[in-house]
Amino acid sequence: MSRMTTFLQRLRNIGWRIPVGALALAVLASSAWWGPLLLSQLGYFHIRQVEIYGTVYAQPSRIIGRMRVDTTMSIWMNLAPVERRVARDPQVRSVAIERKLPGTLVVRLVENAPVALVESSGTTDKGGSGNAVRVVDGVGHALPIDPSRTDIDLPVVESADPSVLKLLADVKMREPRLFAQISSVRHSSRSTTAVSGVRAADELDVVLPSVMVRALVGVSAERLADVIPVEADLARRHARVAELDLRFRDQVIARLQ
Secondary structure (H helix, E strand, C coil), rough: HHHHHHHHHHHHHHHHHHHHHHHHHHHHHHHHHHHHHHCCHHHHHHHCEEECCCCCCCCHHHHHHHHCCCCCCCCCCCCCHHHHHHHHCCCCCEEEEEEEECEEEEEEEEECCEEEEEEEEECCCCCEEEEEEEEECCCCCCCCCCCCCCCCCCCCEEECHHHHHHHHHHHHHHHHHCCCCEEEEEECCCCCCCCCCCCHHHEEEEEECCCCEECCCCHHHHHHHCCCHHHHHHHHHCCCEEECCCCCCCCCEECCC
């Protein structure tokens, strides 16, 4: 057999393999589309359980209600719409939903952290008049947390003032030990100030269990934390402190009773 005949036979043998190989590649390439569609028809992959992680104040039942899934659905369903429905909950900052075979959806949440209780006069939930209290996050959004039914300890503020809430959010993140001690923050009601060029309205009164701290609006969490070692030192000396003043640059002034 000549070399030319052998070469032609090899071409014929390869010829039928090329379409089959191309078909196999096409099947593999499209499996990301038809695979979940095929698997979703199998009852073995129907949703049997939902696991929720990351909730602190959000009720799991509320999250499941927002998902709107049931046991007739497959875990291979498109999860993007489910994530969007959960993300609309005001308590949710971010959400990711994963599949765990054979029939579990795993929901991982990051909540919007509550930072303050805002007092507002008006009608109470029971229809009477009085002071209603709502829980807000660091940008003033009301959170679906009922403080009368939830064990939650937060500073009290007079209004959802952005400067005050930003301060509290920063303190909670950077100085959690100090945040736990803050009972309230309010704009100063004093008519005079000892700092030249500063109005009382530009000052804050930060109330701690043993002392009141005076600071300027815009004070940082790190600057506010300067009171911690000073307060501890004064406590060791058994000094009776009326207030600590942070309004002067790089100083913590203690006014004794």
